Amino acid sequence: MSAAAQPAPAAEGRQPLVAIHGLSKYYVRGDQVIPVLVDLDLDVYAGEYVALMGPSGSGKSTLLNLIAGIDKPSSGEIRVTGVDIAALSDSELALWRSMHVGFIFQFYNLMPVLTAFGNVELPLQLTTLSRAERRERVATALELVGLTDRATHLPNELSGGQQQRVAIARALITDPTLIVADEPTGDLDRVTAQEILGLLARLNDELGKTIIMVTHDPKAAETAHRLIHLEKGVLVG
Amino acid sequence: MFIPLLVLRNAFRHKLRTALTILGIVVAIAAFGLLRTLVDAWYAGANASSSARLVTRSAVSLVFPLPLSYAQKIRQVPGITGVAWANWFGGVYVNERNFFPQFAISGAGYLDIYPEFILSEGERKAFLADRTGAIAGRKLADKFGWKVGDQIPLRGTIYPGTWTFNLRGIYDGAEPSTDTSTFFFHYDYLNETVKQRYGRAGDSTGVFVESIVHPEDAADVSQAIDATFKNSLAETLTETEKAFQLGFVAMSEAILGAIQAVSYIVIVIIMAVMANTMAMTARERYGEYATLKALGFGNGFVALLIFFESLGIALVGGLLGIALTFPVSHAFVETIGSLLSGFRVSQQTMVIQLAAAIAIGVVAAVVPAWRAARVRIVDGLRAIG
Numbered sequence: 226m227s228a229a230a231q232p233a234p235a236a237e238g239r240q241p242l243v244a245i246h247g248l249s250k251y252y253v254r255g256d257q258v259i260p261v262l263v264d265l266d267l268d269v270y271a272g273e274y275v276a277l278m279g280p281s282g283s284g285k286s287t288l289l290n291l292i293a294g295i296d297k298p299s300s301g302e303i304r305v306t307g308v309d310i311a312a313l314s315d316s317e318l319a320l321w322r323s324m325h326v327g328f329i330f331q332f333y334n335l336m337p338v339l340t341a342f343g344n345v346e347l348p349l350q351l352t353t354l355s356r357a358e359r360r361e362r363v364a365t366a367l368e369l370v371g372l373t374d375r376a377t378h379l380p381n382e383l384s385g386g387q388q389q390r391v392a393i394a395r396a397l398i399t400d401p402t403l404i405v406a407d408e409p410t411g412d413l414d415r416v417t418a419q420e421i422l423g424l425l426a427r428l429n430d431e432l433g434k435t436i437i438m439v440t441h442d443p444k445a446a447e448t449a450h451r452l453i454h455l456e457k458g459v460l461v462g
Numbered sequence: 463m464f465i466p467l468l469v470l471r472n473a474f475r476h477k478l479r480t481a482l483t484i485l486g487i488v489v490a491i492a493a494f495g496l497l498r499t500l501v502d503a504w505y506a507g508a509n510a511s512s513s514a515r516l517v518t519r520s521a522v523s524l525v526f527p528l529p530l531s532y533a534q535k536i537r538q539v540p541g542i543t544g545v546a547w548a549n550w551f552g553g554v555y556v557n558e559r560n561f562f563p564q565f566a567i568s569g570a571g572y573l574d575i576y577p578e579f580i581l582s583e584g585e586r587k588a589f590l591a592d593r594t595g596a597i598a599g600r601k602l603a604d605k606f607g608w609k610v611g612d613q614i615p616l617r618g619t620i621y622p623g624t625w626t627f628n629l630r631g632i633y634d635g636a637e638p639s640t641d642t643s644t645f646f647f648h649y650d651y652l653n654e655t656v657k658q659r660y661g662r663a664g665d666s667t668g669v670f671v672e673s674i675v676h677p678e679d680a681a682d683v684s685q686a687i688d689a690t691f692k693n694s695l696a697e698t699l700t701e702t703e704k705a706f707q708l709g710f711v712a713m714s715e716a717i718l719g720a721i722q723a724v725s726y727i728v729i730v731i732i733m734a735v736m737a738n739t740m741a742m743t744a745r746e747r748y749g750e751y752a753t754l755k756a757l758g759f760g761n762g763f764v765a766l767l768i769f770f771e772s773l774g775i776a777l778v779g780g781l782l783g784i785a786l787t788f789p790v791s792h793a794f795v796e797t798i799g800s801l802l803s804g805f806r807v808s809q810q811t812m813v814i815q816l817a818a819a820i821a822i823g824v825v826a827a828v829v830p831a832w833r834a835a836r837v838r839i840v841d842g843l844r845a846i847g
């Protein structure tokens with residue numbers, strides 16, 4: 226809608242949370258070079274809710290993965306939370322992700338052997354929080370996503386929407402700077418998708434979380450404040 | 463508490479697969495233990511024998527007898543305190559399956575050289591006084607339910623006919639390792655009967671046994687004995703009893719080698735099977751490992767999950783396998799009716815079994831753990847959906 230192609234909100238003097246400059250990503254197959262992202266510039270500011278759209282294969286997931294620090298660029302600059310993440314080692318990057326990034330996936334990616342509670346608690350296993358502190362935080366997160374009564378359920382005992390809500394609680398639990406979501410409603414029906422999108426909007430509104438969401442669904446994109454279009458590895462509009 | 467929980471839950475995700483893997487390891491470790499115990503038992507006889515005793519036999523082959531007259535000459539060799547002789551009888555008790563060794567021995571002289579055969583004074587006297595008397599080891603007597611006073615018929619294979627002996631005593635072993643599965647009777651009875659009944663020459667025996675003053679002189683004394691009969695019609699070969707027994711074992715060296723090889727092959731096979739299972743398991747979970755890594759868990763964490771799961775399964779299988787070795791070995795001895803002395807699962811065997819189980823767990827995990835640790839997060843995530 227009118228959100229499309231809207232420029233970044235007035236942010237003079239503020240450091241962008243995500244600062245991308247001349248970013249390229251290509252794969253090499255034998256002597257063939259496959260460009261995925263080409264000389265890309267993008268700034269995302271703290272508190273923004275950005276929807277990333279584009280045709281299949283345009284490089285949306287690749288861009289999101291680069292921002293989230295689970296993939297490395299071929300060239301260009303990418304600073305997130307003020308850190309040049311391309312320069313970090315694997316283990317430094319892992320630590321950085323655990324502190325700054327919350328992940329939401331299309332297929333939820335919950336650990337099938339852990340209960341809803343255990344899944345939400347998972348990122349806290351990397352912290353020095355006590356058992357009691359972890360318990361309290363998990364309870365709060367589960368309450369926020371409305372799953373208090375499902376804490377002891379395993380993922381295969383939950384509906385898709387419920388699983389995604391567990392995943393959202395997991396993404397929130399460490400109070401990350403940035404939440405990345407790759408087609409979070411891609412596997413859900415319209416009504417359930419609407420619930421999930423409502424939840425994401427609340428995270429942005431009430432908790433001030435910065436969210437970058439990849440989506441195919443124009444309805445989903447509407448809930449974001451800003452829309453970015455990617456086509457053949459280039460930002461358009 | 464988090465890693466053990468995750469490992470345990472993961473291990474039980476495919477209950478049937480895990481159960482079958484454990485079963486395979488149990489069988490392999492138990493089979494390994496049984497085969498090793500069998501080999502151990504074979505050597506046990508030799509290890510229990512003394513190096514303070516010498517055995518003199520024909521230099522040509524054990525099957526050629528030596529003249530009894532040698533006893534006098536051997537006795538004159540310095541360093542020797544006693545000479546006795548024994549001759550293999552090779553009789554069958556009821557049927558061939560009941561195999562046990564039988565020797566015709568030179569009465570008191572022989573028993574004096576073997577103090578580890580413990581016989582009550584009364585039974586010793588009764589045996590020595592009865593020309594057709596015999597004594598049996600405790601294990602042997604227990605196996606057939608013999609009591610002192612029983613008549614024991616043996617069908618001769620080397621010396622035809624049925625020979626009936628009066629059981630005059632049952633001896634015990636001084637040590638747990640002492641063999642008590644042998645049957646002894648009087649050489650004189652055998653010798654005279656052979657001479658009368660079959661008109662054979664007689665007055666010859668398979669081996670002489672000598673006790674010596676100092677075990678460290680064994681080599682010198684052995685040489686001195688053999689030198690005495692140099693260039694005679696029947697040259698001798700003297701060695702310690704231990705060397706003699708090991709010579710026996712050496713005859714079966716090829717078989718023992720094969721058994722040992724099989725025992726290790728069994729371990730290698732189960733290693734390969736388990737490695738395949740772990741690889742399959744890990745591959746199914748690449749998406750989960752990638753998710754864990756995205757959340758900030760390290761490559762090492764993911765590798766440890768696989769290692770601990772593999773090691774845990776292998777250890778459970780290994781311990782059950784070790785426990786199973788005991789009843790299996792027992793049943794094995796019962797079935798083949800063997801009187802192999804010292805047929806028991808040694809501590810060393812259990813340690814090797816445990817080590818083998820650990821090796822199975824570790825080796826099976828190496829490749830899957832390495833791969834899971836190395837897989838790129840984006841590639842692992844792509845595996846989902």
Ligand SMILES: Nc1ncnc2c1ncn2[C@@H]1O[C@H](COP(=O)(O)OP(=O)(O)OP(=O)(O)O)[C@@H](O)[C@H]1O
Pocket residue numbers: 252259261279280281282283284285286287288
């Ligand atoms: N490991 C790889 N090797 C070669 N090419 C790859 C690899 N990974 C991704 N690509 C290519 O990069 C391009 C962008 O992939 P990406 O997953 O980012 O697309 P997307 O916009 O998320 O598509 P979709 O909407 O279908 O999820 C695709 O053409 C894909 O084939």
Ligand SMILES: [Mg+2]
Pocket residue numbers: 285286287407
């Ligand atoms: Mg994608």
